Amino acid sequence: MAGAEGLSPSALAGDLSAAIVQARSDAREDPFGNPVLRVTLWLTRKMDRGEVTLADTAALIRQLGRAALADRAARVAAYVGLERDESEAYAALARRVADEASASAQPFEAYGAALARVRFAAVFTAHPTFGMSRVVAHALAELASNEGEAAALMATDLSFRPDAAITLQDEFEQARFAVRHARDAIDRLNAAFLAEARARWPQRWRELRPRALQLASWVGCDTDGRTDIGWWDTLRYRLESKRGQFFRLLEKLPGAPATAEVKALVEAAHAAVERQLALCPALNSQPAIEPLQAFSLALVGERKAAMPDASKLLAALDKAIVLAEDEATAEALILARAGVIAHGVSIALPHFRLNASQLHNAMRGVISLDEEPAQPAQRRAFLAAVNQALARVKPTPVDFGALAVERASAARMMMMVAQIVKHVDGSRPVRFLIAETETGYTLLSALYLARRFGIADLVEISPLFETSDALEQGPRIIDEALRSPHWRDYLKRHGRLCVQFGYSDSGRYIGQVAATFWVERLRSRILDLLQRYGLTDIELVIFDTHGESAGRGAHPDSLSDRLAYLDPEWPRRAFAKAGVKVTRETSFQGSDGYLLFGTRGLAGATVARIAEAVFADAAAGADDPIYAEPDFATEFFQTVREEMTHLVDDPGYAALIGTFGPSLLDKTGSRPAARQSDAGGPTVIRHPRELRAIPNNAILQQLGWLANSVHGIGQAAARAPDLFASMRESSERFGRAYRLAAHAMANSDLDVLRAYLDTLDAGSWFDRARRTEKEGRRDELLAVAETLARLDLAPSLRRLFWRFASDRLKLKEAAGEPPAMPVRLVALHTLRLSLLHRIWLSATHIPDFRPHAGVTRELLLERILRLDMTGALALLGEIFPLNPDPALGLDFGEPAGPREGGAYATFHRDVVEPMRECFALLREVSGAIQHEIGAFG
Template sequence: MNDASPAAPAADATGDTIADLMLRLREAREAAATDPFGDPVLLIALAISRRLDDGRLDAGSVAALIARIADTAAGERARRLAAYVGLDRGAGTLDALAARLVRPDPQDSPVPFATYRQVVERPRFAAVFTAHPTFSLPPATGAAVAAAAAGAEFPAGLSHRPATPTLTEEFVQAVAAIERGRDALDALNGALLRAARGVWGDRWQALLPAPVILSSWVGYDTDGRTDIGWWDTIGLRLTMKRLQLQRLATQLAAIGDCAAPVAARVAQAESAVARQLEALPQQPAPEAVQAFAAVLVGQRDAALTSPRPVLDLFPEAMARAPDEAARLALAVARAGLAAHGLALAHTHTRLNASQIHNALRQRLGLTASPDDMASRRGLLAAMNAALAEVVTQPVDFGALLAEQASAVRLMMTVAQITKHVDASQPVRFLIAETESGYTLLGALWLAKRLGIDRLIEISPLFETAEALERGDKVVEEALRSPFFRDYLRGQGRLCLQFGYSDSGRYVGQLPASYLAERLKLRLADQLKRHGLSDIELVLFDTHGESIGRGGHPDSLADRLDYLSPPQARAALQKAGLRLREESSFQGGDGYLLFGTPDLAAATVARIAEHAFATPSAEPDPIYAESDYGADFFATIRREMQVLVEDPGYAALLGAFGPGLLDRTGSRPAARQSDMGGPARITHPSQLRAIPNNAILHQMGWLANTLHGMGAAAAANPDAFADMLARSPRFARAVAMAARAAASSDLGVLRAGVDTLDPGPWLDRAGATTRPGRREELMDVAAALERLDLSSAVRRMFRRLQADHLALRAAWPDLPRMPDRLVLLHALRLALIHRIWLLAVQIPEFSPRHGATREALVRGILQLDVERALALLAEVFPARPDPATGLDFHEPAPGPGAEGGGASYAAEHAALFKPMAGFFQLVRECSAAIVHEVGAFG
């Protein structure tokens, strides 16, 4: 028997360090509340730096700190995700929802069967899976976050930094989310069918419910991408077809013998598609394309180009079914096939308006720019004349191989898909940066030229503030054309897309939502004026998952109502328009909402509740007092536009912001300079929208959602408080700013601004007693002086500070950034300081590849560390050239002699390797901040 006392719990050095730093941070923040000259973030950053100096911390222990914080943040993100989709409610509400559709008043009779059929068979909502560069998590970590949302423990040891996905990897992630979404849609359709069965007997078997559908543009979006060839698009579309057939085969196999004839035809089609995919070329080599065409065309009938032959087999299978359960399973499978055709999801392609204009210039000789208002009328007349005379031309793969115009090539690709893969569902043709009706008429001409105008849905994207303001005029220009009106009548719908990227970052997220809502209502009026009120209006909102790009942060229900306010929906309904809403779930982050079967089920349940909801008839004060709302959002817009033009704002975004970010997609965050390093950013337009927003997250100030709120609220504080209390629409918009404030802190931003200022570095130089540190600090100050960003950034900071002080005066309950997130910012700032102190110790060297030591240090100050280290490895090789180890049959020089292969191992050990390590930790901090904010960009 052992009489020794129980062993004490193992010491948790990492936890103790975090607790100590958190305590010091809280004390510093409390002290700063009464000491306006204190800087708690820099104070903690300096404390961390001193611990690194005296050995209490090293790179390994800092890595452990960051990993622990990141794991905790990921776990909390998972809990927020569960609450966001209402996971505790699950999909159990679907039967209750279906029952309400059958009998809206429990005390009344059921609605007529024809009414119910019309309600459930018309698509009301589409979830669109996009491939925007927001793949901010490795797939395994994303899966762990999704699992943790359902209550699993988030595992330690996973990487939190993204690995830039290939197109194939994007597609694989999208497919996994879509498959879970399809399972959830089956549950929804099953509930709708069961509700009908309980009231109308066998008539339920005729129903094809499709109130919610799924779409995807992954692999089909060529706007701004050069890594997607037409063969990729056709190959991925064939893969989506095969996945749909495999899904159907699995469903039928579970039903039994009654489904055997249907299963046999599906198996024949799947086998044919497999042969088509085997022949798919990996590059556009003529012989390979010729061979592919032979298989694609030769196997077309076996592979099916419409689901009709399979759908026609279902009635007999249902008649042979042994019981109601089998009949219901058949009906659910049939509904999914009818709603989505021969694909796992509907197809969206996308390109830029300029690509349409280039194609028209080549085909029709129209050289005038549609941006030139003086020539706009003539261009529109010319397009109408061309539409009156257009003659359809056949398309084959030889023509596709030879075509150089990207817009025509994409149209041809769509033509081949509808001809040889699936013609049952129209392909959405999204056109970014549409600012003229000429673009829409041009797209229609190309579609008619290729014979696919009945199979393609031409949709403008209104994204910039200018486009949101005058989008109705763009559509008006197209609607004046009888050819475009006839096209819409043939389609039965007008499709429109609304973006929140450029509008949000240039005029602010809140005004962008207001502008989009106003535009939607004006467009509805236009349809009535042109006698088109009987067509369907499809409104597709392509926002992000976070407040940085328009996705409401409180809940999925709030997000759906924020993008499509109940009062606006009621107005459209009153106008007699049939409305279909569409919403994006963006690559990576957005897929988390479909990350497990339970998450997907909850997400689809919330979507269905929104899609079937009767818009509230309750008046909202923000509409009754429209002048106040217009002035409020106009003030934010004005202030944001002034900020965007402030040179200090561009300087802040470009100072070292892009260096904080790992690649989360296929494109770099900013344009590159001729020297290969980061270009000096002089305007936010030189950054892409998602990195722009992500940098604001990383700098700790979400200006695109917060700035201008102070001026707007201070203009009439009483009206602001009253509207916040009484208007659901206004409160939902302002809640965006509240969430932004919880991810923002003036102290964090000030610390970043101070870091760019030579003054605090000189102050540190005057206070340090560490040998050699004074010279290093002074060298950093001198390098920052040459970088010359401080004065402009400080002026801009004062602009942000003044507006935020006004907002806090009008709104005292505005949330503040939590301590853990502040600590992350301070920790990363300390790491950046260490990198800079190492950078100024780089020895002088002769210019290499056009780069000097001064230019290299300047690049490191902007966190262009990886490129700098690659160049330094060439300038200062760590070991001698391998050739010196060969026997050249003569005495060899010794190390250090001429030709002796000098080694710079000491520089690598003391400078370059630590710099690389610290930089990786900087990026680890950034990944943890993404968890804290909740999304990327």
């Protein structure tokens, strides 16, 4: 391979790309070689000879990362359809809705009803996917929109790593920024609906109350798996949301006389909220009872002044709309009213989330049974007991003193919700999401607590189905709840059933393409249950929780495809035929999800695509052939599921993602990567299930094999290759699912994966040691090999590779040559591997030392091989301190004798600092890879 001519980043990038292309070509004649490791070795030798320095490597990473960022910006623009004119899209949609209403006997009433029903909610969550800094996130959004100073930012030395410390407040501020753009876009959509009505019904258009689209957020309200959010923190964020709504109203309303009463009302409420916030304890603090008492008194004492619900405001807006003397003022007031009808006195509605186990713990004082409620032998006993408890429960008054001393997290959350709807915003019911729901007892327990604290009519209880068992048992879980007259009465009073489907966990357990099949199956079973219990007159709210990557359920083709993937045509028709109204909800997670609302243009295009999807005719379109072949569909997706189940339990899979995978990632959120319990502290990861879905998926991205999106498809296709090929072409539903997998295949490469696995194989290092000619290198290689041999990872990883390769070969037989990983992405992997190898080789120069805090040199080397560099570098600083003598440099009145303070300076310069710098660059590569793929995790 030719050497680099010059050290400019572009020249290095060109040479590296050429080397990869050549190595891939040569691999066709040499099936025993690995082109990725070959290029990695080529890079390593250039580094050894000083032809490529760490500064050159850093510049090359920036070059490749900036190119990836620019391409991602173009993909984002295309994804949301930014090239389409927003105003025309809104106007066309309004015309279509009005045309459909014109077929009714009462066209205006039909038009108003079509707009008044909530059809979709965008939910902004704080999942730990804040993989890029706020500066980069804004630059990416502006670059996609061709706005602002993005080009100038791209020319700077941007880091691709996330912000160093991401707090809950950072997440809230980023969500608020996206929500503001989304609210503005919804206003523009509603303005188009009003304009169409004004043209057709000029005497009645002011009557419209559009709220087809809503916004919600669970930032600051999600305590599933975390214990670091105090109830006062959540109250602060709800007050912040309230302040945001009032500020927005004051900002948007014109200065016309008709708005005076509304403005005075909002200004007074805004001032009261400011006074309440001034007494809220600091975030992440553990306040004494006295500050909590002062805050509580402000909430209670200022309750009426701060406007605890929207009724008074809506009455004032109704009056102002009648009094408005011109259409512009009337429109502004109608849009303000629409925003208040949809969101109350909050800028976005709250979603609270906790874990089923937290609910079960809270019920132990009520239900005197010791076993687990999900155990088959105990289910009936628990269900009978909770129904008896529901029959006798009486409302208990809630006050902030009781909230301050409550220890059970579920009871504390329900009490907090009671105080929020009483003192902050009781305009609309609060969503209460329950993760890991595996029995109807869980839902009835939540209802018990809601009744106990007197807020059953203001809480929407929703199970989350995401695990393999939950997707399988979902119908039984809902059936168990529906058998209870208390639950049926609760649903009838609310007029809706809320359910949540999780694509992240389900995808990693049973495979992403299989997850969509099981979720669709569960939707159909829910319809059957509603019909069986005579509840087709209630609304079904389906909240699809997914990430922004293919591996976590976001279809990569377009936002329109993403929405269609989550809400397939066949069940949509079935619900429409049965007369069941469905409200769709979708999550937008972290900086990747907020990106789609990052500018006015992006938010406008995103809202347009959402509105087009939810106003689409459910009866339109041809029959999909996949539904005529139920046996094929069931067998195909069941095979994928079985293959993924075997994979998750494969020891090699745990070794793949657990050896150094977590260390490839920076912290990307305020919550821990491992779950916390009420007892506190992270758990030790021994199995993929003990790692959160987001880092699990992110590690697969970083290792070049998106297993949860691609694995098992080959085995499934091989069972009926002809029908598989036919469905890919003729079935829109099956074809869309396969395209998601194909996208993941394009970002996966067996040679890249094999390079990482061989890096963990002592045999590879022994082979290098046999053939090296570089002076001193053999001892380094042998030291790495011996350390890896002690870890003994190779046998299980080798079997894991055979599993992956076999499935890929079967898919190749059924579907042809899979798409190749882009050269630039391969280049980033080779850079990462060369940096990783350099760290390991440098670590062999750590001198022997006496055990330090139970750590020996051998154990320290193992930690470095696992890339636990933060801890390892800190230990090296303690064991080999740069300045161990506190008297060094001080004047003690006499001439100073010889000191040994600089004894380790050379070691730090030649070993420690290069390892530190290499690790920082390795993490920069991780950031660049997320832009190549298009999402973190």
